[in-house]
Every structure is written in C-alpha cells, then in structure tokens.
Amino acid sequence: SAVISQKPSRDICQRGTSLTIQCQVDSQVTMMFWYRQQPGQSLTLIATANQGSEATYESGFVIDKFPISRPNLTFSTLTVSNMSPEDSSIYLCSVVLGYEQFFGPGTRLTVL
Amino acid sequence: RKEVEQDPGPFNVPEGATVAFNCTYSNSASQSFFWYRQDCRKEPKLLMSVYSSGNEDGRFTAQLNRASQYISLLIRDSKLSDSATYLCVVRGNTGKLIFGQGTTLQVKP
Numbered sequence: 001s002a003v004i005s006q007k008p009s010r011d012i013c014q015r016g017t018s019l020t021i022q023c024q025v026d027s028q029v030t031m032m033f034w035y036r037q038q039p040g041q042s043l044t045l046i047a048t049a050n051q052g053s054e055a056t057y058e059s060g061f062v063i064d065k066f067p068i069s070r071p072n073l074t075f076s077t078l079t080v081s082n083m084s085p086e087d088s089s090i091y092l093c094s095v096v097l098g099y100e101q102f103f104g105p106g107t108r109l110t111v112l
Numbered sequence: 113r114k115e116v117e118q119d120p121g122p123f124n125v126p127e128g129a130t131v132a133f134n135c136t137y138s139n140s141a142s143q144s145f146f147w148y149r150q151d152c153r154k155e156p157k158l159l160m161s162v163y164s165s166g167n168e169d170g171r172f173t174a175q176l177n178r179a180s181q182y183i184s185l186l187i188r189d190s191k192l193s194d195s196a197t198y199l200c201v202v203r204g205n206t207g208k209l210i211f212g213q214g215t216t217l218q219v220k221p
Contacts, residue, residue, distance in 0.1 A: 042199060042211040043156065092155055101209060103155035 002027050002097045004104035012110045013083055020079045021107045023093035028073035033094040034066070037106070043092065049076045083111045113138055116212040118200050124218045129190045133215045135183040135200030144203035145176055147185045149196045150214065156199055159185075190219045 003026040013019050023032065034046040046066055047057040055068040069077045080087050090106040118135045125131050137145075145162035160167065162174040162183055173186040183200055200212035 042213045043209075044211075045208055048208075099161075100158050103157070105155050108153075 001100070002029070002095050002102040004093060004095065004102055006091075006093060006104040006107050008107055009105065010108040010110075012112060015084050015111055017083055018079055018081045019083065019109060020077050021091055021093075023076045023078070023104055025074045025095050027095070027097060029095040029097065030073070031096065032070065032076045033101075034068065034076075034078045035092045035094060035103075037090040037092065039089070046078070046091075080109065083109075085111045087111050114213070115139060115204075115210045116200055116202050118212040118215050120213065120215065122216040122218055124220060125190055126220055127190055127192060129219075130186065130188045131190055131217060132187075133185045133198055133200070133217075135185075135212055137181050137183070137200075137202045137210075139202070139204055140178075140181060141205040142181075142202045143205060145183050146201040146203075146209075147172075147174055147183075148199040148201050148211075150199055151196045156211075159198070187217075190217075192219050192221065195219045 005024045007022045032049045035043040036046055037043045045058050046061045047055045049055045049068045049070040051070045051073050065081055067079045088111045090108050092106045093104045116137050123131055147159040148156040149159045150156040160169050160174050162176045164176050166175045171188045175184045195218050197214040197216045199214045202210045
C-alpha cells in the first residue's frame with residue numbers, strides 16, 4: 001500500500017490569495033493525481049501530474065488557476081490561485097500502486 | 113447524463129439488515145469497476161473491485177453486468193461500523209477514475 005501525507009490538513013484563506021498544498025508519497029510513482037471534492041459532492045479529477053513534464057488538466061481546470069509542480073517521483077504540489085469562496089473544497093492527492101488507487105487524507109480549504 | 117450514477121440515498125437501515133446499492137455507467141468502453149468507502153471527513157478507500165463473475169468478500173458482494181452497464185453492492189448483516197458513503201467508481205478507457213456521487217448508509221441500532 002501507499003502512505004500519502006498532505007500539508008496543510010486544513011486552512012482558512014481570504015479571497016484573492018493563493019494556497020499551495022503539498023503531497024508526499026512513501027513510494028516512487030509515475031503519476032500523481034489531484035482531485036477536488038466540493039461539499040456534499042463526489043470527487044472530480046483536476047489534473048494528472050507527471051514527473052518531468054507538464055501536468056495534464058481536465059476540462060474546466062486550467063494551469064493558471066491550479067498550477068502544479070512535480071519535482072520528483074514522491075512529491076507534488078497543487079496551488080489554488082486567486083481564491084474565491086467557490087474554491088472552498090477538499091483537495092486530495094492520489095496515486096496508483098499496483099492495481100489500487102490510494103488517496104491522501106485531503107486538505108480542507110475554506111475561502112472567506 | 114452523468115458518467116456514473118448512483119442511488120442518491122441516504123439509506124437508513126437497522127443493524128442486521130441487508131442493503132443493496134446500485135450504480136450505472138454510461139461508457140461501454142469502461143475497463144474496471146470498484147466500490148470505495150468514504151467515512152465522514154476521511155479520504156476514500158478501496159472496498160472491493162468488481163468483476164463480471166461477481167465477487168464476495170465476507171458480508172459484501174459486488175456484481176457487474178456489462179450488458180446493462182450496471183454495478184451493484186450488497187451488504188448483508190449490516191453493522192453500525194458499515195455507516196459511511198459508498199462510492200461507485202469506474203475506470204474509463206483513458207485510465208482515469210470516474211466517481212459516482214456516492215450513497216450514504218446509516219446503520220442504526
């Protein structure tokens with residue numbers, strides 16, 4: 001199995017600011033995924049982060065709003081830029097190890 | 113139409129009851145199917161994979177009907193600890209996981 005940690009676990013931010021979320025995995029993985037889970041909703045994939053190349057974004061998500069870094073095979077960051085209250089959500093990173101997909105504990109973001 | 117649709121719930125059942133959740137998916141090229149469990153304020157965790165032949169893990173039975181694009185999860189002898197949200201998850205032909213909205217189960221004493 002994979003052990004995934006995320007920082008911060010939660011934050012309350014003012015609109016217009018940015019927050020960078022860190023994800024650390026205890027195994028080397030090719031792809032890391034970033035998801036968003038809005039209140040009462042299921043998970044939506046934001047982007048796939050590959051080491052050594054640009055992240056691949058899903059429809060409705062853009063790099064300017066959600067820049068991603070992937071400096072090595074065990075670490076990634078997601079930045080939520082120029083935040084608005086609509087960005088209030090749980091952000092989860094995820095990896096595939098073997099046939100199973102594992103999720104980090106999530107970062108609970110509230111934008112005022 | 114959503115790519116993965118589930119019974120919205122919530123399901124409120126007494127301990128010991130049998131409860132079934134249903135899920136349909138729209139992409140006939142979908143390759144893999146799963147049920148995940150998500151406890152309140154926690155991350156999703158894999159409950160079981162779903163195979164065409166059906167599979168059972170203790171009190172949990174999952175079924176897949178590819179012709180009808182239908183997935184089910186049956187929980188027998190419900191326990192209080194089964195209370196959670198159950199997510200139907202499909203891996204599409206692009207390799208990405210697509211999540212249903214989840215069905216909330218509340219088992220009461």
